[in-house]
Amino acid sequence: MSSTPYLIHFNSIGKSDIGYISIAEKETLPFVPQRIYWTYYTPEDVKRGFHSHYNLEQILVAVAGKIIVTTEMKNGNKQEFILDTPKTGLYVPKMCWRIMQYSHNAVQMCIASDTYTETDYIRDYNEFLK
Ligand code: TYD
Secondary structure, three states: OOOOOOEEEEEEEEEOOOOEEOOOOOOHOOOOEEEEEEEEOOOOOOOEEEEEEEEOOEEEEEEEEOOOEEEOOOOOOEEEEEEEEOOOOEEOOEEEEEEEEEEEEEEEEEOOOOOOOOHEOOOOHHHHHO
């Protein structure tokens, strides 16, 4: 567990003439995954996210396309991450406000530390800052 976002570099096995495979072994992740979901076909002019979680931790991977992720911690620490390779994930800790923007072909895989609970969301920015 960590309190700041950081990039995770997954191994990539293969070569250009046969293609590649990347693997996320649970031992190499900052939490044991409980749920995986993916988002896609997000229009380029749409920004998503605009929330934080009380307890959920996540790893975002652009398995295709490009995702620009802006993160903000309660202490005001703001960062921008460009996810444009399936070899890299972004660890998003709990209590982290995030905004994502996607290229037209982006497919975002999210590896999550827990099951879905709407009550774990903070969707009000002022509530997040409190
Ligand atoms: P949300 O997490 O707000 O997506 P984003 O941050 O990408 O905009 O989820 C979008 C909608 O999908 C919201 O109405 C809740 C619903 N949802 C589920 O029902 N189950 C899930 O596991 C997830 C992640 C979302």
